[in-house]
Amino acid sequence: MASIFSVIFYILIFLSVYVQVFFFVTFLQNRKKIIIRNSKVSLSSYPSVTIVVPCWNEEHTVERTVNSLLDLTYPKDKLKILLVDDGSTDSTFNVINKFSQFPNVKVFHKENGGKYTALNLGLLHTETDFFGGLDADSFADRESLVRIMSYFDKDSEIMAVAPSVIAYNSKTFIQNAQKAEYNMSVYLKKMLGFLGAINVTPGPLTIFRKKVFDDLGPYRHGHNTEDMEIAYRMQKNKYRIEHCNDAYVYTNTPTTIKKLYRQRLRWIYGFINNTIDYRSVLFKKQYGNFSLFTLPMGVISIVSVAYLFVRIVYNIGDFIYAKINVFNTVGWHFSSANFYPDTFFINSQSFIFLVVFIYLLVVFAMIFGRRMTEGKWGLSLYMLYFFPVFSLIAPFWLMKAVYNTVLQRKPAWR
Amino acid sequence: MIDWKKYLIVFLITVSLFLSASYVSNYFGERKIDQLKSIQDKIAIDILSSETQFSLLSELSCKNISDSVFSGELAELGSKLEWSERNLGATEEVSYLKKYYSLLQIKDYLLMKKISARCGVKSSFILYFYTTAENCSLCEKEALVLTELRSKYQQLRVYSFDYSTDLSAVKAMLQIYKIKDTALPALVIDDEVLTGFHGIDELEALIKKSFKLQETKPEENTQKSN
Numbered sequence: 001m002a003s004i005f006s007v008i009f010y011i012l013i014f015l016s017v018y019v020q021v022f023f024f025v026t027f028l029q030n031r032k033k034i035i036i037r038n039s040k041v042s043l044s045s046y047p048s049v050t051i052v053v054p055c056w057n058e059e060h061t062v063e064r065t066v067n068s069l070l071d072l073t074y075p076k077d078k079l080k081i082l083l084v085d086d087g088s089t090d091s092t093f094n095v096i097n098k099f100s101q102f103p104n105v106k107v108f109h110k111e112n113g114g115k116y117t118a119l120n121l122g123l124l125h126t127e128t129d130f131f132g133g134l135d136a137d138s139f140a141d142r143e144s145l146v147r148i149m150s151y152f153d154k155d156s157e158i159m160a161v162a163p164s165v166i167a168y169n170s171k172t173f174i175q176n177a178q179k180a181e182y183n184m185s186v187y188l189k190k191m192l193g194f195l196g197a198i199n200v201t202p203g204p205l206t207i208f209r210k211k212v213f214d215d216l217g218p219y220r221h222g223h224n225t226e227d228m229e230i231a232y233r234m235q236k237n238k239y240r241i242e243h244c245n246d247a248y249v250y251t252n253t254p255t256t257i258k259k260l261y262r263q264r265l266r267w268i269y270g271f272i273n274n275t276i277d278y279r280s281v282l283f284k285k286q287y288g289n290f291s292l293f294t295l296p297m298g299v300i301s302i303v304s305v306a307y308l309f310v311r312i313v314y315n316i317g318d319f320i321y322a323k324i325n326v327f328n329t330v331g332w333h334f335s336s337a338n339f340y341p342d343t344f345f346i347n348s349q350s351f352i353f354l355v356v357f358i359y360l361l362v363v364f365a366m367i368f369g370r371r372m373t374e375g376k377w378g379l380s381l382y383m384l385y386f387f388p389v390f391s392l393i394a395p396f397w398l399m400k401a402v403y404n405t406v407l408q409r410k411p412a413w414r
Numbered sequence: 415m416i417d418w419k420k421y422l423i424v425f426l427i428t429v430s431l432f433l434s435a436s437y438v439s440n441y442f443g444e445r446k447i448d449q450l451k452s453i454q455d456k457i458a459i460d461i462l463s464s465e466t467q468f469s470l471l472s473e474l475s476c477k478n479i480s481d482s483v484f485s486g487e488l489a490e491l492g493s494k495l496e497w498s499e500r501n502l503g504a505t506e507e508v509s510y511l512k513k514y515y516s517l518l519q520i521k522d523y524l525l526m527k528k529i530s531a532r533c534g535v536k537s538s539f540i541l542y543f544y545t546t547a548e549n550c551s552l553c554e555k556e557a558l559v560l561t562e563l564r565s566k567y568q569q570l571r572v573y574s575f576d577y578s579t580d581l582s583a584v585k586a587m588l589q590i591y592k593i594k595d596t597a598l599p600a601l602v603i604d605d606e607v608l609t610g611f612h613g614i615d616e617l618e619a620l621i622k623k624s625f626k627l628q629e630t631k632p633e634e635n636t637q638k639s640n
Contacts, residue, residue: 014428014432017428017431017432018424018425018428021424021427021428021431022420022421022424025420025423025424025427026420029420285416288416289416292416292421325554325555325558326558329555329558329559329613329614330558330559330562330614331614344446344449344494344497345494345497347501348438348439348442348443348446349439349501350432350435350436350438350439351435352439353434353435353438353439354431354432354435357431357435
């Protein structure tokens, strides 16, 4: 029995090392293509863009969101802003209604139907060739849109461009741990962009050619992750998605463990169920790296984290059992002889070195992600927070997402 | 569209990382085995030296001799060997070292017996037989009791023998005390064989009676470790 566990353990470590090395090799191949523009970007033409802000009980953040759109360096007459109140029960509508005085802003109110219905209402009223959404808890950097549009400008094959989403104003321990994770995600997303294998077109300011929706249909519920479902649908239909690393969008991150748990449960549940819905895409070479790398990688990480967690729980249980055994046998006696430190007893099994290697590449991803978002090299304290938060809590939302999938229970949005 | 070459190269890199990790792991494993070997050699020399000293000086230096063999080192070696068996795997090298360890224990035991006979000191030792061939939870419990007793009574020597050790000297001990693998753990205290699990209170009373041992006082401990 122990040997089966050990075989599974080494297979998972092999796959995890493979994934990390794959990312690193992709980085080495493409590192010169990662450009961070500091000067103003000008385009050969400025096509009209419609940006929809779906709102549901966002009275505290939406004003700033809309202001960030009004502040964009993109020509005002080429930017249409649609604010859709999706049946908020707070004063969100009053807040957004103030913006109806702007000539390029339109405000809508509808019955609550979920974020995808709000986006679809926006789509119905979109007359431009480009369409995007901006979550009402996020703020766009002034230069973000023009930088995103520069990708469409140079390549007519590109169908969607995702920005770099950065954690905004991290204060709590949980938020700081997420900050490191968001930085790492920027790096990973850029690599997936190079591989043509992006699996999420994030709600904060991904811009699409309107053609995508004309061809493939509007947003779907997508297990409460409509931004993942549309990316899967695009990949299935071989529509190219790029990542514009220097288009920054700041998003409010969950402040507490409970809120983070709910958000991630929704994301992972969305990943599992969208992957199940699109299982026909898995391991088919015609769907490229998305099918052979991104989706299997997601599955591997879920299985690995769950396995690691079970192993840790088992080891802790085993330790406690041994201590109880000692107590029952000889009572509370602490003999000092048992506590002498000796390097002999340091574990030097091969998996230790491989796990250290994996962690080094994860830290590298965070450091390079930080360079891409903050322009700074080096370690930060937040990177230390990441490991305990995500290795101790992630297994719970992962396993709950699997549990919900098996029992077909749908997680709430918040 | 798919860069198969890259998938292959990454696979090869991953395989070579695995091989390197296992090479490094083996290197450290061997270093540990070397460390065990050097401890064993030192103990072997100590025992041989004590034996020689004992033969040379006869009864005159009883006091010096009884202090010259370091049972503490034997215990340390025992715990390191046990750890190696669990973590480095029951390799040939580890099982060879275990045999050697058993032999050193027997030699130490015989020497102590001789010393006690000639110098008129009551020897205080326990022979302990256990098994690793099958899951023996009582053996594990008994080992805990003995470790505790050993730390409580510094003069007490515990010699432990794995029933499944393939060594004629160990087999001879098993024959002498008529130890059977169905009745493990087994203890020999003052030539009396006890089978099955015996709790700390029972053994403590027994060794106090047999060997008239005193609990180690903290001051004595510090002196010894110095």
